[in-house]
Amino acid sequence: MPKQTFFNLSEQKRKNLLESAEMEFTRAPLFEASIANIIKTAGISRGSFYQYFEDKDDLYFYLLEDKLKKGKIYFSGLLAKHQGDLIEAVIELQNYFLLALSDEEEKQFLKNALLYTTHRVESSFTSIWDTYLDNQEFKKVGKLINRDYLNSTAEKELLHIFKMVSALAFNNLIEKTVKGLSDDEAMESFKLSMSLLKQGIYKQNN
Amino acid sequence: MPKQTFFNLSEQKRKNLLESAEMEFTRAPLFEASIANIIKTAGISRGSFYQYFEDKDDLYFYLLEDKLKKGKIYFSGLLAKHQGDLIEAVIELQNYFLLALSDEEEKQFLKNALLYTTHRVESSFTSIWDTYLDNQEFKKVGKLINRDYLNSTAEKELLHIFKMVSALAFNNLIEKTVKGLSDDEAMESFKLSMSLLKQGIYKQNN
DNA sequence: ATAATATATGACACACTGTCACATGTCAAT
DNA sequence: ATTGACATGTGACAGTGTGTCATATATTAT
Numbered sequence: 001m002p003k004q005t006f007f008n009l010s011e012q013k014r015k016n017l018l019e020s021a022e023m024e025f026t027r028a029p030l031f032e033a034s035i036a037n038i039i040k041t042a043g044i045s046r047g048s049f050y051q052y053f054e055d056k057d058d059l060y061f062y063l064l065e066d067k068l069k070k071g072k073i074y075f076s077g078l079l080a081k082h083q084g085d086l087i088e089a090v091i092e093l094q095n096y097f098l099l100a101l102s103d104e105e106e107k108q109f110l111k112n113a114l115l116y117t118t119h120r121v122e123s124s125f126t127s128i129w130d131t132y133l134d135n136q137e138f139k140k141v142g143k144l145i146n147r148d149y150l151n152s153t154a155e156k157e158l159l160h161i162f163k164m165v166s167a168l169a170f171n172n173l174i175e176k177t178v179k180g181l182s183d184d185e186a187m188e189s190f191k192l193s194m195s196l197l198k199q200g201i202y203k204q205n206n
Numbered sequence: 207m208p209k210q211t212f213f214n215l216s217e218q219k220r221k222n223l224l225e226s227a228e229m230e231f232t233r234a235p236l237f238e239a240s241i242a243n244i245i246k247t248a249g250i251s252r253g254s255f256y257q258y259f260e261d262k263d264d265l266y267f268y269l270l271e272d273k274l275k276k277g278k279i280y281f282s283g284l285l286a287k288h289q290g291d292l293i294e295a296v297i298e299l300q301n302y303f304l305l306a307l308s309d310e311e312e313k314q315f316l317k318n319a320l321l322y323t324t325h326r327v328e329s330s331f332t333s334i335w336d337t338y339l340d341n342q343e344f345k346k347v348g349k350l351i352n353r354d355y356l357n358s359t360a361e362k363e364l365l366h367i368f369k370m371v372s373a374l375a376f377n378n379l380i381e382k383t384v385k386g387l388s389d390d391e392a393m394e395s396f397k398l399s400m401s402l403l404k405q406g407i408y409k410q411n412n
Numbered sequence: 413a414t415a416a417t418a419t420a421t422g423a424c425a426c427a428c429t430g431t432c433a434c435a436t437g438t439c440a441a442t
Numbered sequence: 443a444t445t446g447a448c449a450t451g452t453g454a455c456a457g458t459g460t461g462t463c464a465t466a467t468a469t470t471a472t
Contacts (some may be wrong), residue, residue: 005419036459045340050461087408092413149408160398161407167377168370177371192366200406201367202293202355211450242428256430317453 001063017042017052021059026109029116030060064113071097076144084146086161087194094169094190098176098183114177128136168193208268212258223258224247225264234317235322236266249269277303283403290352293400300375300396304382304389340356374399 006014020042024033035056039049053059063097075093082088097168101107152158172193212220226248230239241262245255259265281299288294307313351364358364378399382392 008418034459035461046423046460047421047462048419051419055461151405151407151409157398157402162394164375164399164402167373170400171369171373171384189366190374192363193370196363196367196370196406197409198405198406199357199410200404201357202404203357204405205408214449240428241430252429252449252454253431253452257450261430 002053002058003051009052018063021063022109023121024095025060025063025112026105029112030056031116043121067109079144084144085149086165087149087198090165090169091191091194094172095183095187097169097173098186101173101176102183110173111177114137115176164197165194168197208259208264209257215258220368223250224269227269228315231266231318232311233267236262236320237322239266273315285351291355292371293404296371296375297393297397297400300378301389301393303375303379307379307382308389314321316379317383320380330383370403371400374403 006149009017017038019153020038023041024038027033027037033056035046035049038059039046053062071093074096078089078092079086082092101110125175150161169190172190175181175189176183181189215223223244226244230245231245233239233243238262239262241255244265245252259268277299280302283294284295284298285292288298307316323397356364358369375396378392378396381387381395382389
């Protein structure tokens with residue numbers, strides 16, 4: 001997390017700095033992006049930067065997680081919309097992310113995040129689900145999910161299903177980015193994953 | 207790939223260099239590892255390094271992929287052993303990787319690979335399956351898989367199943383590493399994933 | 413007005429990368 | 443054995459970056 005000093009800054013200065021950072025992380029992936037470029041664009045001194053942030057990563061993950069927050073909020077609404085059908089809601093959420101990747105700048109930023117991803121980047125993405133599973137929020141969302149669809153209603157398995165879904169969703173974003181799939185192609189691939197997961201891949205007499 | 211010059215080196219010199227590299231990549235993840243350290247340990251000059259490799263990544267992925275090759279070879283045997291039961295074979299392969307993570311040095315090396323992974327690292331891992339799906343090898347392995355177990359025998363879906371399985375396997379290795387799970391715990395988690403995938407998570411009357 | 417605290421600065425030491433002109437080794441042809 | 447062509451080895455160097463620190467300036471509280 002950025003230091004308090006950063007949050008004490010005037011809104012204008014803060015925005016300006018974040019914009020410069022976003023520019024740099026759009027230009028280059030985390031490990032290639034340079035603080036030097038960010039402070040040059042933002043017009044602040046090197047020393048100041050270190051008053052605001054621990055280091056480059058600190059700023060980066062602050063930005064990235066902020067971007068992903070929107071998705072988390074969105075998901076609750078989707079569950080309601082689809083009468084608690086987990087998979088249907090997940091499919092629409094994935095569609096939302098794929099659309100976000102259409103904006104050219106946004107695309108490059110996330111592409112940089114996905115292609116040169118670290119564990120922390122993956123965590124940032126999959127934490128969309130954690131929110132729903134770990135804390136108080138769970139009760140709310142847990143209720144939204146219609147268990148009638150599911151084979152198992154055990155909490156433990158439900159949590160595991162979330163983990164699987166998020167791994168597959170993350171993988172789908174990478175697949176799209178790497179192979180340069182269109183949104184439709186990526187969506188088709190994701191739907192196939194979800195369909196196989198729903199039905200199961202083995203015959204039921206085993 | 208390393209340059210020809212590297213392969214022209216005497217075996218002794220090559221081994222020595224690879225060992226120095228492995229030491230460095232065990233000490234630090236890719237982005238923190240330094241060529242400077244590698245050449246100091248190996249006792250070669252900076253210029254020589256660039257005669258052998260394009261850059262740090264070139265050497266790194268040569269090492270990593272070599273390590274993973276063994277797993278690819280192993281998998282064919284496992285399919286035969288389990289009478290073509292894809293999931294059973296996959297479970298034993300995952301077990302093999304988890305055991306590899308028991309050796310302390312190996313563990314640190316792979317930990318560095320997993321935690322600060324890039325897309326290319328994930329590719330290296332999941333390419334274990336690509337081998338079986340893309341080229342001539344497919345026919346061999348495709349035959350080994352007992353389709354009687356599966357709901358769908360369409361090639362396209364089989365390929366997709368491989369992709370899902372590899373995404374979940376990769377995710378499992380990260381989960382183990384990050385949460386510091388024991389081999390048994392990790393295996394249990396992976397088996398649950400496989401079991402859910404086999405049976406499907408939705409009731410069949412939908 | 414003064415002290416205390418918070419913020420800003422840029423020079424600096426240190427580390428690393430990739431390159432290049434030059435040195436040395438190898439080996440086939442004469 | 444000598445030559446020349448080609449392969450390999452070298453380390454100084456320019457360029458770029460990071461994180462720190464002594465010092466300067468601003469802000470706030472008393």
